[in-house]
Amino acid sequence: MSIVLVGGGHAHLKCLLDIRKKPLPNQNIYLISPDRYQYYSGMFSGYTEGLYSIDEIRIDLKDMSEKAGVTFIEDKITEVSVTEKTLLTKAGTSISFSVVSFDTGSFIEGPSSFKDYLVQIKPNYLFANKIKEYRNVEFPVVVGGGASGVEIALAITAWREKNGYPTNVTLITSSKLLPSSSSKASTLIKEIAVRKGLSVIEDDSVGEMNESHVITQNGTSLPHSQVLWLTGPSPSGIFKKSSLPCDQNGFLLTEKTLQAKGLPFIFGAGDCMTLEAFPDLPKNGVYAVRQAELLWNNIIGYLNGDVCSTFTPQRHFLSLLSTGNKKALLQYGRFTIHNKFAWMLKNKIDTDYMKKFQN
Structure with a gap:
C-alpha cells in the first residue's frame, strides 16, 4: 500500500503534520514536488516590499517529510495512469x-504570442528570485486587477519609493480593481493606489506587445521592461492529458469529499481542483486551508472503507490585502477598512501560519 501526495500546498502541509502526530505503520507515503521548498503566496507582497526574508516565506518540504517519516522526491509528475495506478515523473x-x-x-499563463516579454513567477518557487530582479527594472508593468495583481503592483511601488527608484509602476486591468469585491472596496483600493503613485489603467486590456512597448486595446502605448x-x-x-475528470477549464473535478469524480482513489485540494457542487468557488487559499482539515482523514477513511467527510465552503471569509508601507485593506462581507491595524493582523496570521510548518 502506498500513498502519494503530489505538491506541497496548504492541504498537503497539514497532511504532513497529521502523519507526524499519528504515524501510519506499514504504509509507504511519498511527497513529490518539483522544488525542495514551498513558498507561501500570502507573504509574497511583503517579500516583494522587502519586509520578509526568503526563509520567512518558505517551508522546507524535505525536512517536514523526513520528520513525518514520509519519503520526499524532488521531481515533477507528467502523467497519471488510472488503470495501472502509476505516476510518471x-x-x-x-x-x-x-x-x-x-x-x-x-x-x-499569458497569451503565447506575448511569452517572450513576460516574467514567469509560477510555479511559486520561481517567484522569489524573479521578483527581486523585476522590482527595480526601468519600466515595471503589471497586468491583472485581482488581489494578487493589485498587491504585487503596490508592493513594487512601495519598494521603489523606499529604495530611491521612480514610482512609475503601471497596472492594467480589463475590469475595475478587485472585480470580485464590493464596489466600496473597488473604489477605495483605486484611491489608495493613485495616492501611492501607482498608475492604474482600468477597463482596458493588452492588445499588442513588443520588446519595448505595450499597446492596449484602447490605444494607450506605454514602455515596459x-x-x-x-x-x-x-x-x-496533466489532468486532461491523463484523461482524469476535469471541469471545462481543465481543473481536476472532485466531489465534496475531495475525491475525483468517479475515481475515489484520487484526491484533490486547493487551486488545482474544482468542486463539482461549487463550480464558481474562487481559487483562494482560504478554502485550501479549510480543505486541509479533512483531506488526510478522508484518505485514511477511504483506505479503511469508511464514509468520507464532505467539504462545505464558508459564505464569508476575512480578506486582508497588503497595500504597502505596513498598511492593508481588510474586507469581511460588506465591511471594508484600510489601516495599519489590518496589516498587523495580516502579519500575525501569516507568521503564525508559517511557524506551524517551520519547527
Whole structure:
C-alpha cells in the first residue's frame, strides 16, 4: 500500500503534520514536488516590499517529510495512469500508488504570442528570485486587477519609493480593481493606489506587445521592461492529458469529499481542483486551508472503507490585502477598512501560519 501526495500546498502541509502526530505503520507515503521548498503566496507582497526574508516565506518540504517519516522526491509528475495506478515523473520514474492526492496549485499563463516579454513567477518557487530582479527594472508593468495583481503592483511601488527608484509602476486591468469585491472596496483600493503613485489603467486590456512597448486595446502605448502577468489561474495540463475528470477549464473535478469524480482513489485540494457542487468557488487559499482539515482523514477513511467527510465552503471569509508601507485593506462581507491595524493582523496570521510548518 502506498500513498502519494503530489505538491506541497496548504492541504498537503497539514497532511504532513497529521502523519507526524499519528504515524501510519506499514504504509509507504511519498511527497513529490518539483522544488525542495514551498513558498507561501500570502507573504509574497511583503517579500516583494522587502519586509520578509526568503526563509520567512518558505517551508522546507524535505525536512517536514523526513520528520513525518514520509519519503520526499524532488521531481515533477507528467502523467497519471488510472488503470495501472502509476505516476510518471519528468525524470522518467514510474511510481505506483494505492491513493494519490493532488495539491499542486494553479498556474498563470499569458497569451503565447506575448511569452517572450513576460516574467514567469509560477510555479511559486520561481517567484522569489524573479521578483527581486523585476522590482527595480526601468519600466515595471503589471497586468491583472485581482488581489494578487493589485498587491504585487503596490508592493513594487512601495519598494521603489523606499529604495530611491521612480514610482512609475503601471497596472492594467480589463475590469475595475478587485472585480470580485464590493464596489466600496473597488473604489477605495483605486484611491489608495493613485495616492501611492501607482498608475492604474482600468477597463482596458493588452492588445499588442513588443520588446519595448505595450499597446492596449484602447490605444494607450506605454514602455515596459518585461511584463508581470497576474491574471486568473490556469490548470496543470496533466489532468486532461491523463484523461482524469476535469471541469471545462481543465481543473481536476472532485466531489465534496475531495475525491475525483468517479475515481475515489484520487484526491484533490486547493487551486488545482474544482468542486463539482461549487463550480464558481474562487481559487483562494482560504478554502485550501479549510480543505486541509479533512483531506488526510478522508484518505485514511477511504483506505479503511469508511464514509468520507464532505467539504462545505464558508459564505464569508476575512480578506486582508497588503497595500504597502505596513498598511492593508481588510474586507469581511460588506465591511471594508484600510489601516495599519489590518496589516498587523495580516502579519500575525501569516507568521503564525508559517511557524506551524517551520519547527
